Amino acid sequence: MLNFNVPPVKNSTGEPVWKVLIYDRFGQDIISPLLSVKELRDMGITLHLLLHSDRDAIPDVPAVYFVMPTEENIDRMCQDLRNQLYESYYLNFISAISRSKLEDIANAAIGANAVTQVAKVFDQYLNFITLEDDMFVLCNQNKELVSYRAINRPDITDTEMETIMDTIVDSLFCFFVTLGCFVFFPPQKLDKKLRENLRDARNSLFTGDTLGAGQFRY
Numbered sequence: 346m347l348n349f350n351v352p353p354v355k356n357s358t359g360e361p362v363w364k365v366l367i368y369d370r371f372g373q374d375i376i377s378p379l380l381s382v383k384e385l386r387d388m389g390i391t392l393h394l395l396l397h398s399d400r401d402a403i404p405d406v407p408a409v410y411f412v413m414p415t416e417e418n419i420d421r422m423c424q425d426l427r428n429q430l431y432e433s434y435y436l437n438f439i440s441a442i443s444r445s446k447l448e449d450i451a452n453a454a455i456g457a458n459a460v461t462q463v464a465k466v467f468d469q470y471l472n473f474i475t476l477e478d479d480m481f482v483l484c485n486q487n488k489e490l491v492s493y494r495a496i497n498r499p500d501i502t503d504t505e506m507e508t509i510m511d512t513i514v515d516s517l518f519c520f521f522v523t524l525g526c527f528v529f530f531p532p533q534k535l536d537k538k539l540r541e542n543l544r545d546a547r548n549s550l551f552t553g554d555t556l557g558a559g560q561f562r563y
Contacts, residue, residue, distance in 0.1 A: 346409065346411065346435075346437050346467070346469060347364075347366070347385075347388045347389070347390065347409060348361075348362075348388065348389075349362075349364075349407075349409070349435055349464070349465065350435070350437075350465055350467055353388075360389075361387070361388055361389030362389050362407070363389050363391050363406060364389050364390060364391070364406060364407045364408065364409055365390070365391060365392045365393075365394065365403060365406055365407070365408045365409070365431065366385065366390045366392070366393040366394070366408075366409050366411065367393075367394055367395075367396050367400075367408055367409070367410045367411070367412070367425075368393065368394075368395065368396065368410070368411045368412060369395065369396045369397070369411075369412040369413055369415075369418055370395070371412070371413045371439055371472075372411035372412055372413075372439060373395070374474055375411075375439065375471055375473075375474055375475075376411070378474060378475060378476055379475060390409075391406070396410070396412055396418060396421055396422070397417075397421055400425075400430065402428065402429065402430045402431075403430065403431060403432075404429060404430070404431065404432060405432050406431060406432055407431060407432050407433040407434075407435065407464070408425075408430070408431035408432075408433070408434055408435065409435045409437065410422060410434065410435065410436045410437055411437045411439065411469070412437075412438065412439065413438070413439045413440060413472075414438045414439075414440060414441070414442035414443065414446055416446070419442075419446050419449055419450060422434075422436065422450065422453075423449060423450060423453035426450075426453045426454050426457045426459045426462075426463070427453060427456065427457045427459075429457065429459065431462075432462070433462050433463075433464045434459075434462055434463045434464060435464050435465050435467075436450070436463065436465065436466045436467070437467045437469050438466075438467065438468050438469060439469060439471050439472050439519075440468070440470070440472045440515050440519060441468040441470070442466075442468060447466070450463070450466075470518070470519040470522040470523060471519055471523065472515055472516045472519040473516045473517075473519055473520045473523075481520060483513060483516040483517070490508075490509065490512075491509050491512050491513060495509060496509055
């Protein structure tokens with residue numbers, strides 16, 4: 346992702362392509378345990394800034410975005426396009442972006458005459474935090490909303506429980522996509538999400554080279 350979703354690229358002088366990393370709090374939590382400031386610098390990241398901070402225009406540098414596809418984030422990204430902040434835009438979403446939000450970005454790019462500047466749009470399926478090689482957690486900026494305490498509150502409503510379950514399911518789904526395997530087990534929401542994706546032969550995230558022997562679990 347930090348190399349524009351291609352193998353590492355260097356310019357004619359052997360230096361990495363310099364770029365700006367724009368993330369939200371979710372993206373910051375995911376990247377922080379994995380890469381130090383020096384490692385980011387070695388990968389060509391000259392600045393790493395929060396999406397909703399005050400940012401100056403750097404019109405001759407590409408920007409890599411790593412954010413959740415929330416309405417608030419999409420609005421700010423559209424504002425960046427209208428303000429022509431960067432040379433080009435590589436948009437990476439932590440969870441899958443909906444078609445309607447994708448259309449909002451497209452409309453903003455058209456209105457800002459910046460269609461050619463939106464270089465790539467990717468769903469990264471990285472809505473979990475890796476702490477060690479063999480350890481991950483689902484905690485995020487809304488950890489108090491998806492905690493054990495929140496689930497077991499005596500006054501929790503059906504709507505709140507549904508939101509919590511959707512959040513957990515999305516994180517686990519992202520983990521299985523990244524791992525390149527899937528698991529069928531009792532939680533119906535996740536099982537349904539996995540099966541629906543598997544049935545979509547053209548767009549399945551678990552077909553082809555990503556699945557080899559031993560990667561099915563029941």
